[in-house]
Amino acid sequence: MKLKKIYEEKYKKLLLIPILLLIFALIQIALQYATTGDFVNRGITLKGGATITIEGETGMTPQEIQRFLTDKFPISDISVRTLSSAGSAIGEIIELDTQERSEIDSVIAVLKDRLDLSNDSYSIEIVGSALGKGFFIQSLIALLIAFGLMGIVVFLYFRRAVTSLTIILAAASDIIVTLAIFNLTGIKLSSAGVAAFLMLIGYSVDSDILLSTRVIKRNDGPVTERVYGAMKTGLTMSATTLAAVLISMVFIQNDTIKQIMVILFIGLLVDLIMTYIQNVGILRWELEHKQK
């Protein structure tokens, strides 16, 4: 009950939580940029390189494969990790920073020899570095365009500056905080991950639109009651989506979809704070200001 009281009465102070989160996120992203020269850990689809996916049991740990390959190819930057589904390993993913066919072919030849692979038990993805960089830049452009279009739709829909800006701010905070947390996981962002961020804008705005409509466009009952009403619906939405995302994240045997789900999972959790603390706080502040 105490929590409820704090939530209802100290909503202005609670705004500090999303603000601090945002500040921490921006610091993380700045540090990431300062140490790596990039504000996100780019995977091969966004910077060029090659991925070799070996399916099934290899009999070697990823560390062993990595050591084995680095011994043979000292110049290349090689990283190996395990692709797992529901906790058990279903394959190994080897990433190389090269896109030279001949070099990749020799890595495969060595692997085939060592791990006794058949011709159809591995997949290769090679991305040219110019294309990868192009993808990255275009992803940023796409993100900006998506944000702009979303903003226009929200403005046209509500025709109220503060309400619209609050929604856009909530979506932006969600993206930024999610990106920072994603960076901390150490996962490398792929082009599909960018799509997930775009999708996250959509999901994040959904709950904000619901909240704003209920609180501003309706006059049934006191503001807090309307907020709770929106929250009940919004939390049900988040719960079903989180359940679906969590299950896909754990059980899917595909790295691309797994990454999409990881991003959505983080983003949906962050969105709870952005919607029910940040957005609610600002909305109530605005309504209070108007009443005076």
Added chain:
Amino acid sequence: MKDKLKGIFVQWRVLLLLTLVVLALISIQPQLFGNEGVVIRNVVVNSSASNGGIENPSARLTPLAKERIISINTEDISSVEDYFLAANDLRENQTIKVETSKRIYTLVAHADEEGMIDLGLKIDKAPLSNLRKGLDLEGGTRVLLKPSEPVAKDDLELIISNLKERLNVFGLSDVVVRGASDLTGEDFILIEIAGVTEEEVKDLLARQGKFEAKIGNETVFFGGKNDIPYVCRSADCSGIDPRRGCGVVGDGSTACSFFFTITLSQEAAERQAKITKNLTVISEEGGAYLSEDLSLFLDDVEVDSLRIGADLKGRASTNIQISGSGVGRTQPEALTNTLDNMKKLQTIIITGSLPVKLDVVKMDTISPSLGEEFLSNIFLVGLLVILAVAAAILVRYRNLKIAIPMILTLLSEMVLILGFAALVGWNLDVAAIAGIIIVAGTGVDHLIVITDETIRGEVTSDWKKRIKNAMFIVMGAYLTTVACMLPLLWAGAGLLKGFALTTIAGISFGVLFARPAYAVIIEKLLR
């Protein structure tokens, strides 16, 4: 309750949704009881199969419309293994009866260079629906090419049709070759070849394929139909060169030579006559030859150089023999490589060169077995996700009257997306599947909004108003999601287009048909 159900099924929104679901199922045509035979994916040119009249399937055919092999010599073929077992029993020159879903063919078996009987058919499991499995689910090769310099739209189309023809000549017709451009207006060409793809095919795609025959510094003829109207590809005038054969070269490896004849156009032949007229005749190795050789260049690299017999001096001969070679560590490997090189060269000469050089900017090779596992994995995950969502809904509403219509509506949305995918023939790849999952996610969200808006009964007793309120929120959410997906239609060489399209199409079907129908159902059930 009975009356309520009756009331539901006379609502036009519900009827419209049901009609669309039926249409979607018709377009998917799921073969619930299995499909007999194995499907023909490609027919190799000049093989037993193509000589016997079996046609290369067009890429435009829907999966179920493709020709299937039902039996070979009255023995039923129901799996890929059956086909290979049956093919193993065949003997050279044996007459074979192949029954397909279209008709019965009579073929004559031929052995290849290694003595194996090969009918020249590339086959695969019979499809179980009209849904096209993308490369990620089926295995295969995806190549993204980029012209090395900007090209005009016409040139791009020329390149695409040329590449298609190259693959066709190679015996691959079931391929996707299409142009794609990105946000900055750069052009790309995307090629998708399903199934196991031979190395030489990949090699062939990126080649500009500028074939030139020169005498001294003068070009006699180019590859392509203008100079070379006919290229022999049958056994009597192409193959391993009987005069040069195979031999061990310096470093212990084996080299073999191939030959094939071509027919020059009159114009090219005249050009040759004019150039050879001025050459002198020299005698060596027991024969009389011209002082200059005929050198063959592929993409500016010399492939081979041929002596020209003295009798050709100044003669406009239209029949020319082209030759080249291949190397391998062992003789069989050398033979295979030599014949592969021959096939590549023939293909390039037939289709001519591309207007620009192409760079391979992305190449994915996906293992077929990985794809198959992934497919069953998706079904498992899909099922688990539906169960989890159903559980969450039940926990919240504790009412089957809400949960059951909600899950059914969700399933109907999935069917609509898949039906649409089957209808327009787009490939279901990882991106599209991610899109479907997303659609399901927004679908549940919107259904929850509709439910909550309608059961907040006390406030307004006007059902129309409640549904209007609900649809206001749903439309807002819909429009913003579509806005976010739009830029992906162009970003990144169109590789995320599948994701964007599926998401946009799926949400649109949901918002236009399925979700309004759900609102009506919920109204009738709860009123």
